[in-house]
Structure formats: C-alpha cells, structure tokens
Amino acid sequence: MQDIRNEQVQTIIQILRPELQELSEYIYANPELGHEEVLSSKAHVELLKKHGFEVEYPYLGIETAFRAVYKGKKAGPTLAYLSEYDALPGIGHGCGHNLLGATDTGAGIALSKLVDEVGGTVVVLGTPAEETNGDKVTMADAGTFDDVDVAFCTHPSDGYYASGTSMAMEAIEFRFYGQTAHAAAAPYKGKNALDACINFFNNVSSLRQQLHPSARAHGVIKDGGEAANVIPDYTRAEFYVRAMDMPYLNELREKVIRCAEAGALAADCRMEWGHYEAAYKNLITNETLSELYNKNMQALDIDMLTEERDSMGSMDMGNVSQVVPAINPYFEITSGKAVSAHTTEFRECTLTEAAYEGMEKTIAGLTHTALDLMTQPDLLEKVKREFTEKVN
Ligand SMILES: [Zn+2]
Ligand SMILES: [Zn+2]
CATH class of the missing domain: 3.40.630.10 (Zn peptidases)
Incomplete structure (x- = not known):
C-alpha cells in the first residue's frame, strides 16, 4: 500500500x-x-x-x-x-x-x-x-x-x-395426508396425519446421533390438526437441514426425507415434500x-x-x-x-x-x-x- x-x-x-x-x-x-x-x-x-x-x-x-x-x-x-x-x-x-x-x-x-x-x-x-x-x-x-x-x-x-x-442449507416442508374420522366413535376408520408427523420428528431424533457433529436438522410443526376429537387428515412441518458442504447436504436431505417417508408409512399416511424458501449453498x-x-x-x-x-x-x-x-x-x-x-x-x-x-x-x-x-x-x-x- x-x-x-x-x-x-x-x-x-x-x-x-x-x-x-x-x-x-x-x-x-x-x-x-x-x-x-x-x-x-x-x-x-x-x-x-x-x-x-x-x-x-x-x-x-x-x-x-x-x-x-x-x-x-x-x-x-x-x-x-x-x-x-x-x-x-x-x-x-x-x-x-x-x-x-x-x-x-x-x-x-x-x-x-x-x-x-x-x-x-x-x-x-x-x-x-x-x-x-x-x-x-x-x-x-x-x-x-x-x-x-x-x-x-x-x-x-x-x-x-x-x-x-x-453452512449449506435447504428449507424443506413435509406434508402428511391421512383420513379424518371421529376420534372417539370410529378412530379405526381414520389415518392419523399427526402421528405420521410425530413419527417423522422421532425418526429424525434417532438419525441425529449418527450425523456429523456439524450437521443440523431442525423443524417445527406448522399445521398439526384442527380439533382433538377429529383424527387429523393433514399436517405440515417446516425444516431446515444444514451441512458444511453440498455433498453432505445432499446425503442429509435424502436421509431426512426417508425419516418422513417412514413416519408416514407407519401411520398408513401419504407424504409429500418440497422447498418453502431458497436453498443456500456453503x-x-x-x-x-x-x-x-x-x-x-x-x-x-x-x-x-x-x-x-x-x-x-x-x-x-x-x-x-x-x-x-x-x-x-x-x-x-x-x-x-x-x-x-x-x-x-x-x-x-x-x-x-x-x-x-x-x-x-x-x-x-x-x-x-x-x-x-x-x-x-x-x-x-x-x-x-x-x-x-x-x-x-
Ligand atoms: Zn442475520
Ligand atoms: Zn446479517
């Protein structure tokens, strides 16, 4: 200078x-x-x-x-x-x-x-x-x-x-679809989309211990059902998944999606996912x-x-x-x-x-x-x- x-x-x-x-x-x-x-x-x-x-x-x-x-x-x-x-x-x-x-x-x-x-x-x-x-x-x-x-x-x-x-980051929403039913009179006729969503959160918690310490997967339930006496037919969670580089983020995204799929499968529901905000690269x-x-x-x-x-x-x-x-x-x-x-x-x-x-x-x-x-x-x-x- x-x-x-x-x-x-x-x-x-x-x-x-x-x-x-x-x-x-x-x-x-x-x-x-x-x-x-x-x-x-x-x-x-x-x-x-x-x-x-x-x-x-x-x-x-x-x-x-x-x-x-x-x-x-x-x-x-x-x-x-x-x-x-x-x-x-x-x-x-x-x-x-x-x-x-x-x-x-x-x-x-x-x-x-x-x-x-x-x-x-x-x-x-x-x-x-x-x-x-x-x-x-x-x-x-x-x-x-x-x-x-x-x-x-x-x-x-x-x-x-x-x-x-x-960190590289993706903003992913997970939507779970089930079937409404009277929660007391005929719960066996329903498919519980909230159970699917809660399964999903628990599955991510099981996954977490085996993730690289720098990885992050964190979310909230944005739609969790309407009334306690109705089996919810729709729930939605918003997640951020983050990793130090793109290859690990791609791996992490697939694993988290499988957690959602497994959650839906166990509750006999259907799951869709998509991005709700732009993805940030590292x-x-x-x-x-x-x-x-x-x-x-x-x-x-x-x-x-x-x-x-x-x-x-x-x-x-x-x-x-x-x-x-x-x-x-x-x-x-x-x-x-x-x-x-x-x-x-x-x-x-x-x-x-x-x-x-x-x-x-x-x-x-x-x-x-x-x-x-x-x-x-x-x-x-x-x-x-x-x-x-x-x-x-
Ligand atoms: Zn800031
Ligand atoms: Zn700033």
Missing part, C-alpha cells in the same frame, strides 16, 4: 462519511423486513445516482433489488459490492444490515472515485431479504455475476473475522482474495482473526461464492465487547462511533484490495485460478 494512495483513499472516505452515516441511521430508523425494503433500497439508489452510478431499479423484477454500475474511463476488471438492508421481525436491525448496506455501498462509491484513473467497472448490488429468502440466490442463478470478476460482502460483528465458511472463501484483504487491513493496523467464528449459520453469499470468486469478512462494531448478532444490543452498537470506525476501516481495506486487483493483473489471475480449481 503506497502512502500517497492511502492518503487519497482516506480523503475520499472522510468526504463520504457523513452521507454513509446518514444512510445507516435512516435505515436503522425505518426497519423493513425482507422484500419490503422500499425506503431502504430507495435511499441506497438515490445516493448511488448522486455519485454518478447508472442504476437499474427494480432489478430482475424484484421491487427492492437494484444493480448500480459505474464504468471507468479505461477498461479493466469488474468488481461487485453486495449491500443488504433487510431487518428482523420485532428487533429491527438486530443483524446490523443498516451498517452493512452503508459500508458495502460506501466501498463501491469510494472505488468509483478512483476507477477512471486505474481502469475498470464498479458494480453495487442491492440484495434484498438476506434473513429469509435471499435474492443473492436469484442473482447467482440469473447470471448477474457472469461479467463480474470478484464479489465482496462485509458484515458487522463483534470482531474483525477473516472470511470463513457458512460459502467458499477465495483464500487468495482473503489473504490480500487481510494484508490490506493489517496495513491499516487491523489484524483479521482467522479462527472459526463460534456462531455459524447459512447465508445467501454462499451461492455467490460458487459462481464468482468472493469473500465475506466481518468488521467489529462492539468496542471489544462480545455481543451476538440478532439482539437489540447489537442493533444499538450500529449507532456508535466504534461502528463508524469499523465502517471506515473496512471501506479502506476493500478499496485497497480492489485497487490491487485492478492494477496487478497477475493477482487477479491467481484469484481466478483458485476459483476454477476449487469450484469446478
């Missing part, structure tokens, strides 16, 4: 900071659930337009998604930053997506100020509904990343964690890219933690990482305190000076990483080679 370049980057960030802070605080004050992010997406789009981006909004027919592009005067690689801005029911921005959006959009705007000089294109994507039915999946499937060389998403956290892994960190980012953060006096984070879920960035080289590092907003995401405490942390410092450092690290990729073709080649070896 050259000193003169760093001064330039720091100046750009200082000029942008009030607008980014305003964006984060506006979204904090107007929390919107997935696919309802009308105000949040609009605020991002207005800021990007103000800074000279061309914006497609709505994007891919999704009302609260956008694709913003800033094309530099010279040819060069295309780098994408992925913004999120959906909130959680009840606790608003407990996952800190208000700050996530400001940081990743801010990184895109910062890079756009330098891209005329170094050559290349900056893309900022507004990706709705990360907490439920994430549209990064839609975008990865629709070819959004076909002309993108590298993709970045950064997430607020209680530490600076290097990009790691996330995150494959591009280590070349991750090391480059970590090195740039170190030059800014931040040591990225490379140990596994103790809380791990699934994310739609996983799907992106399987179609384009990508990283998903974390930045600290909690002043050194251990605060988990999805809490009101974490939400409040997004308004602190520590959070804005994390945002500034992260934008600087991302900008230097982008500049390295745009000015050193060998480096980008190495990133792409690793991607081809790992993913294909």
Whole structure:
C-alpha cells in the first residue's frame, strides 16, 4: 500500500462519511423486513445516482433489488459490492444490515472515485431479504455475476473475522395426508396425519446421533390438526437441514426425507415434500482474495482473526461464492465487547462511533484490495485460478 494512495483513499472516505452515516441511521430508523425494503433500497439508489452510478431499479423484477454500475474511463476488471438492508421481525436491525448496506455501498462509491484513473467497472448490488429468502440466490442463478470478476460482502460483528465458511442449507416442508374420522366413535376408520408427523420428528431424533457433529436438522410443526376429537387428515412441518458442504447436504436431505417417508408409512399416511424458501449453498472463501484483504487491513493496523467464528449459520453469499470468486469478512462494531448478532444490543452498537470506525476501516481495506486487483493483473489471475480449481 503506497502512502500517497492511502492518503487519497482516506480523503475520499472522510468526504463520504457523513452521507454513509446518514444512510445507516435512516435505515436503522425505518426497519423493513425482507422484500419490503422500499425506503431502504430507495435511499441506497438515490445516493448511488448522486455519485454518478447508472442504476437499474427494480432489478430482475424484484421491487427492492437494484444493480448500480459505474464504468471507468479505461477498461479493466469488474468488481461487485453486495449491500443488504433487510431487518428482523420485532428487533429491527438486530443483524446490523443498516451498517452493512452503508459500508458495502460506501466501498463501491469510494472505488468509483478512483476507477477512471486505474481502469475498470464498479458494480453495487442491492440484495434484498438476506434473513429469509435471499435474492443473492436469484442473482447467482440469473447470471448477474457472469461479467463480474470478484464479489465482496462485509458484515458487522463483534470482531474483525477473516472470511470463513457458512453452512449449506435447504428449507424443506413435509406434508402428511391421512383420513379424518371421529376420534372417539370410529378412530379405526381414520389415518392419523399427526402421528405420521410425530413419527417423522422421532425418526429424525434417532438419525441425529449418527450425523456429523456439524450437521443440523431442525423443524417445527406448522399445521398439526384442527380439533382433538377429529383424527387429523393433514399436517405440515417446516425444516431446515444444514451441512458444511453440498455433498453432505445432499446425503442429509435424502436421509431426512426417508425419516418422513417412514413416519408416514407407519401411520398408513401419504407424504409429500418440497422447498418453502431458497436453498443456500456453503460459502467458499477465495483464500487468495482473503489473504490480500487481510494484508490490506493489517496495513491499516487491523489484524483479521482467522479462527472459526463460534456462531455459524447459512447465508445467501454462499451461492455467490460458487459462481464468482468472493469473500465475506466481518468488521467489529462492539468496542471489544462480545455481543451476538440478532439482539437489540447489537442493533444499538450500529449507532456508535466504534461502528463508524469499523465502517471506515473496512471501506479502506476493500478499496485497497480492489485497487490491487485492478492494477496487478497477475493477482487477479491467481484469484481466478483458485476459483476454477476449487469450484469446478
Ligand atoms: Zn446479517
Ligand atoms: Zn442475520
């Protein structure tokens, strides 16, 4: 990292900071659930337009998604930053997506100020509904990343964690069909769909001990019958199954489906299954890219933690990482305190000076990483080679 370049980057960030802070605080004050992010997406789009981006909004027919592009005067690689801005029911921005959006959009705007000089294109994507039915999946499937060389998403956290892994996940619903009957007068004429469903849960419990410790299979009964004096003819359970990679997830899915089949068979019922939300693939960190980012953060006096984070879920960035080289590092907003995401405490942390410092450092690290990729073709080649070896 050259000193003169760093001064330039720091100046750009200082000029942008009030607008980014305003964006984060506006979204904090107007929390919107997935696919309802009308105000949040609009605020991002207005800021990007103000800074000279061309914006497609709505994007891919999704009302609260956008694709913003800033094309530099010279040819060069295309780098994408992925913004999120959906909130959680009840606790608003407990996952800190208000700050996530400001940081990743801010990184895109910062890079756009330098891209005329170094050559290349900056893309900022507004990706709705990360907490439920994430549209990064839609975008990865629709070819959004076909002309993108590298993709970045950064997430607020209680530490600076290097990009790691996330679990592959499928959201599966199981429907059991039986036959109603009077539960006292003629139970022998019925087929009990609730028994089938309960068998299913017990079968999954038997399976669980022989699963890999990292695997997860967890569910709830959404429809459990209507009245205690009627044998239920219909029940429905929603499950998430998760694993560290796609092959094990495929194996796990088949085993869980067999648990449902066996449950239905024992109760003389019929079972159908299907997906109720998009499936998330596991995150494959591009280590070349991750090391480059970590090195740039170190030059800014931040040591990225490379140990596994103790809380791990699934994310739609996983799907992106399987179609384009990508990283998903974390930045600290909690002043050194251990605060988990999805809490009101974490939400409040997004308004602190520590959070804005994390945002500034992260934008600087991302900008230097982008500049390295745009000015050193060998480096980008190495990133792409690793991607081809790992993913294909
Ligand atoms: Zn989140
Ligand atoms: Zn979350």
